[in-house]
């Protein structure tokens with residue numbers, strides 16, 4: 582794009598005159614991980630929204646507020662679509678469902694985010710875009726990670742847990758997560774270092790340390806090969822026999838993580854999950870005082886498709902002892918990598 586066009590576009594986005602833009606550029610140094618135009622945009626937005634927020638230490642508040650609005654709007658579209666006839670298609674297997682609503686809502690979310698933050702410096706990873714062949718690589722750039730309809734099977738069946746999940750990472754670190762459980766109308770959100778909230782009430786993980794007094798969540802995924810199903814059920818059997826108070830599963834990973842964050846259950850783990858299912862939930866669990874690990878107890882890797890979230894280390898490590906591992910292809914594996 583020619584330089585003059587770029588400038589025009591930027592000014593339009595910022596709604597600033599050239600003179601105003603120059604004045605702002607003088608006052609703004611670069612926010613971490615941001616380009617100049619992005620810094621100016623944030624500076625202006627932050628000044629107009631929150632007089633305390635225009636410090637260098639707080640660059641992402643506008644993006645966070647916007648993500649909450651977008652998630653709420655997307656949830657309203659899903660609720661409305663649920664009242665109409667739902668046409669189902671399949672993706673990787675006969676039980677891996679997708680609907681026009683998944684695709685439509687992802688377009689709405691990414692479209693709105695690009696309108697607001699689309700100066701070319703931001704990346705977008707969305708479940709439906711990736712399933713159509715777009716890259717799923719996490720770089721240091723500001724990156725939005727989106728699951729438009731988490732719990733598509735629930736949505737199709739009218740099982741009442743469906744979530745919109747929007748996360749934002751910079752320098753590969755998750756900055757905030759928003760999970761809107763749209764049929765329950767519950768808005769979960771968290772920003773790194775600022776606590777986790779459900780409908781503006783702060784939430785906290787449970788303080789249970791005794792595994793015998795815990796409820797644990799896992800899901801079964803969409804791979805029905807006998808080897809994987811056997812391992813999953815063998816793990817569940819061992820956990821049930823510890824014994825724990827119960828096993829549960831809402832059918833949406835994002836909501837499951839919010840249940841850990843709000844103290845309704847002690848842990849949720851899964852192998853086979855994708856980055857868009859868990860990115861937002863990971864921030865929410867951590868900000869609610871919980872922890873995120875790999876299913877072997879090592880450090881969490883967003884792209885590994887393996888995740889253990891728990892209220893504390895004692896519960897996490899007790900469950901990890903029982904997990905039978907099986908291989909999965911990473912989210913960031915080259916396109917066309919065959920399933921294990």
Ligand SMILES: Nc1ncnc2c1ncn2[C@@H]1O[C@H](CO)[C@@H](O)[C@H]1OP(=O)(O)O
Pocket residue numbers: 708728730731732733734800801802803804832833834835851852853854855858
């Ligand atoms: N292959 C897979 N293995 C495990 N979980 C998966 C999966 N594919 C999707 N999920 C997610 O796991 C939860 C239910 O098992 C949902 O959050 C679902 O997301 P989805 O509804 O967005 O597809």
Ligand SMILES: [Mg+2]
Pocket residue numbers: 708728730731732834857858
């Ligand atoms: Mg999902």
